[in-house]
Amino acid sequence: MGTGETLREFTTLRFTTSGSVDDGKSTLIGRLLLDSKVLLEDQLAAVARTTARNGADGLDLSLFTDGLTAEREQGITIDVAWRYFATPRRRFIIADTPGHEQYTRNMVTGASTASLSIVLADAARGLATQTRRHAAIASLLAIPHVILAVNKMDLAGWSRERFDAIAGEFAGIARSLGLARVTAIPLSALEGDMVVSRGENLSWYAGPTLLEALEAASPVDPVTALRFPVQLVSRSRFGEKADRRAYLGRVESGTIAVGDTVVVRPSGVEAKVAEIVTLEGTLEAAGAGRSLSVVLDRQVDVARGDILTHRHDAPAVARRFTARLAWLDRDALVTGRRYWLKQGTKSVRATVDDVLHRLDLASLTPDASAQALEFNDLGLARLTVASPLAVDPYRANRHTGSFVLIDDATHRTVAGGMVEEVARD
Amino acid sequence: MSAVLAPAAGIGAAGDVLPHLDWLESEAIHILREVVAETTNPALLFSGGKDSIVMLRLAEKAFRPDRFPFPLVHIDTEHNFPEVVAFRDARAAELGERLVVRSVGESIRLGRVRLRSADESRNPHQTVTLLDTIREFGFDALFGGARRDEEKARAKERILSHRDETGQWDPRNQRPELWSLFNARLHKGEHLRVFPISNWTELDIWQYIAREELAVPRIYFAHEREVVERGGLLAPVTPLTPAHEGETVVTRRVRFRTVGDITCTCPVASDADTVEKIVAETAAATVTERGATRMDDQTSDASMELRKREGYF
Numbered sequence: 001m002g003t004g005e006t007l008r009e010f011t012t013l014r015f016t017t018s019g020s021v022d023d024g025k026s027t028l029i030g031r032l033l034l035d036s037k038v039l040l041e042d043q044l045a046a047v048a049r050t051t052a053r054n055g056a057d058g059l060d061l062s063l064f065t066d067g068l069t070a071e072r073e074q075g076i077t078i079d080v081a082w083r084y085f086a087t088p089r090r091r092f093i094i095a096d097t098p099g100h101e102q103y104t105r106n107m108v109t110g111a112s113t114a115s116l117s118i119v120l121a122d123a124a125r126g127l128a129t130q131t132r133r134h135a136a137i138a139s140l141l142a143i144p145h146v147i148l149a150v151n152k153m154d155l156a157g158w159s160r161e162r163f164d165a166i167a168g169e170f171a172g173i174a175r176s177l178g179l180a181r182v183t184a185i186p187l188s189a190l191e192g193d194m195v196v197s198r199g200e201n202l203s204w205y206a207g208p209t210l211l212e213a214l215e216a217a218s219p220v221d222p223v224t225a226l227r228f229p230v231q232l233v234s235r236s237r238f239g240e241k242a243d244r245r246a247y248l249g250r251v252e253s254g255t256i257a258v259g260d261t262v263v264v265r266p267s268g269v270e271a272k273v274a275e276i277v278t279l280e281g282t283l284e285a286a287g288a289g290r291s292l293s294v295v296l297d298r299q300v301d302v303a304r305g306d307i308l309t310h311r312h313d314a315p316a317v318a319r320r321f322t323a324r325l326a327w328l329d330r331d332a333l334v335t336g337r338r339y340w341l342k343q344g345t346k347s348v349r350a351t352v353d354d355v356l357h358r359l360d361l362a363s364l365t366p367d368a369s370a371q372a373l374e375f376n377d378l379g380l381a382r383l384t385v386a387s388p389l390a391v392d393p394y395r396a397n398r399h400t401g402s403f404v405l406i407d408d409a410t411h412r413t414v415a416g417g418m419v420e421e422v423a424r425d
Numbered sequence: 426m427s428a429v430l431a432p433a434a435g436i437g438a439a440g441d442v443l444p445h446l447d448w449l450e451s452e453a454i455h456i457l458r459e460v461v462a463e464t465t466n467p468a469l470l471f472s473g474g475k476d477s478i479v480m481l482r483l484a485e486k487a488f489r490p491d492r493f494p495f496p497l498v499h500i501d502t503e504h505n506f507p508e509v510v511a512f513r514d515a516r517a518a519e520l521g522e523r524l525v526v527r528s529v530g531e532s533i534r535l536g537r538v539r540l541r542s543a544d545e546s547r548n549p550h551q552t553v554t555l556l557d558t559i560r561e562f563g564f565d566a567l568f569g570g571a572r573r574d575e576e577k578a579r580a581k582e583r584i585l586s587h588r589d590e591t592g593q594w595d596p597r598n599q600r601p602e603l604w605s606l607f608n609a610r611l612h613k614g615e616h617l618r619v620f621p622i623s624n625w626t627e628l629d630i631w632q633y634i635a636r637e638e639l640a641v642p643r644i645y646f647a648h649e650r651e652v653v654e655r656g657g658l659l660a661p662v663t664p665l666t667p668a669h670e671g672e673t674v675v676t677r678r679v680r681f682r683t684v685g686d687i688t689c690t691c692p693v694a695s696d697a698d699t700v701e702k703i704v705a706e707t708a709a710a711t712v713t714e715r716g717a718t719r720m721d722d723q724t725s726d727a728s729m730e731l732r733k734r735e736g737y738f
């Protein structure tokens with residue numbers, strides 16, 4: 001690993017891992033970390049001690065990602081655990097999520113910020129029902145790149161035919177789900193082949209190792225439409241020609257530049273960007289991901305929750321839309337009840353008017369007879385919000401197309417939502 | 426099926442585009458602003474340590490030229506290194522921000538905290554003083570500089586961590602965090618701990634300190650210090666922490682990787698006397714930050730988690 005100068009220009013890849021229980025996910029992450037040489041002496045020593053206490057030899061690689069006491073006692077992972085590592089080429093954030101049926105919630109959470117998903121399969125057992133579900137969640141959350149890691153190749157005699165059969169079956173699923181980019185990799189987390197080093201047993205395979213695939217995963221085509229949700233308004237600054245207020249926020253997509261004519265959504269008023277301000281000074285333009293302050297050339301009415309955009313690709317403003325919902329709470333959805341809906345920096349009252357279908361997670365087919373959504377269900381619903389919202393379909397913009405529902409009594413986050421179709425008012 | 430889950434067009438994730446320090450910085454600023462917008466009485470925990478120094482810089486980036494929309498708070502064990510306490514006060518004054526200090530010693534004198542022995546670490550007892558301070562001021566959100574890479578129990582922590590009326594953390598009852606949509610809604614008496622630098626590593630912290638040219642307390646740099654070797658660590662010899670019977674005091678060139686309570690924080694052998702050298706050394710480190718420096722976390726794998734459940738940072 002290099003020093004400050006070289007690492008500074010690194011980009012980060014956020015990825016998620018999922019697999020059914022015992023597919024070897026914990027072992028795979030342990031192997032990835034061990035062979036990338038990012039595990040430190042005391043971590044290695046702690047795992048060696050626990051391995052010995054469990055009566056085994058060497059290092060049980062699955063122990064590196066192991067976390068909270070209750071889980072350790074049950075011997076299972078029950079939540080999203082975040083892991084950080086860097087190679088000389090890239091920096092990674094892993095959202096490690098469990099594969100149990102009842103934990104769709106955690107998978108959706110981990111997937112929401114990922115740009116790549118590793119889906120595990122067991123070479124000896126083939127694709128499980130849950131493998132399909134993991135692929136479906138990657139598709140639902142619009143994760144642009146999926147890696148199918150066909151693990152335990154050692155138990156399948158390192159067989160090329162076996163790998164080809166599994167990869168072929170998965171390609172069919174991926175097509176039906178509309179997953180654009182899929183890379184299938186044969187590997188053995190236990191032996192290490194094709195994780196970081198190529199090993200000796202899979203010489204028939206010419207593709208990238210898992211780490212190579214992660215290092216090479218390219219950023220997807222950025223969304224060009226400007227979306228700048230206003231977080232806060234600062235009233236104490238700036239010159240006389242401009243609006244004396246500054247609008248604090250983060251550019252969620254697209255680019256903002258001095259001189260641009262921007263439209264405030266939902267109100268529709270227009271102004272020109274007079275200044276883009278950061279602590280270091282002013283900028284001429286700024287792209288997606290940057291937190292900054294914007295000063296406009298005239299006094300307009302802008303508040304937290306508004307979005308600055310360009311006229312030619314402004315989002316729709318609507319009170320009604322359909323959305324995919326991932327239900328995350330033990331209390332089931334009650335149609336007609338009011339929830340808080342948070343989208344971008346805006347919170348509004350919302351009701352779910354009706355459930356259009358619930359996805360049967362075993363067959364991945366929609367069940368139109370469903371009336372409600374329960375814990376860990378995925379479905380499609382129609383919503384109405386109390387005041388107009390500037391929204392995009394989730395497929396067009398992951399930021400302005402996503403929202404959460406919050407229960408106004410318990411204050412729990414009860415659903416994640418992805419806007420499907422916006423009804424023009 | 427494809428009608429049910431249609432393909433995604435052009436989804437850009439911010440993390441893919443910006444250089445990683447810029448991305449981490451912007452994410453932290455975004456979190457600070459969101460929580461300020463959605464809570465009524467936040468505060469920022471500032472100890473004078475490196476993580477909270479970075480937090481102050483991020484607060485400047487988020488809110489200047491305005492004043493910070495929150496006071497700085499330090500829960501002082503009275504077992505802190507004098508250089509760090511002096512740094513804390515100087516930095517708060519330089520920024521012109523209000524600093525509230527509440528001490529564990531006061532809690533002991535008031536009988537709110539009972540020590541089993543006088544030289545027991547005061548670190549775990551900060552919890553009582555912290556919760557008392559939260560009640561005293563009615564804080565509903567506390568920004569802290571904890572990072573997920575510090576410790577296993579932290580790896581599953583949310584960015585907004587919800588605490589009930591007794592200040593307790595229930596790892597099974599945390600709110601899912603999707604995208605960057607944070608749920609800051611609270612009932613009376615509840616509060617949030619907010620960790621804007623959750624996604625930073627120790628190396629990121631030092632690279633950022635280098636890039637932003639931030640001042641840090643002198644004891645982070647290599648210096649000569651009297652220590653004893655104890656349990657594989659170098660324990661500092663101070664009036665509070667004298668050498669035990671039979672131990673040999675030696676002078677070593679060391680620096681601190683963390684600057685917590687004197688009674689449980691150990692320096693590491695090092696020649697790194699500039700930020701650049703610390704960055705290089707951190708990139709090449711072979712032992713984790715806590716493993717190399719903390720006596721109190723070694724007792725059990727799960728000790729941190731227990732303290733967190735009880736309301737610790």
Ligand SMILES: Nc1nc2c(ncn2[C@@H]2O[C@H](COP(=O)(O)OP(=O)(O)O)[C@@H](O)[C@H]2O)c(=O)[nH]1
Nearest residue numbers: 021022023024025026027062151152188189190
């Ligand atoms: N033979 C073989 N066993 C493996 C491999 N990867 C994992 N395992 C074993 O499969 C079991 C489950 O692994 P673990 O990583 O705990 O699975 P998880 O439940 O998906 O996290 C353990 O006994 C592992 O040692 C592999 O590549 N080959």
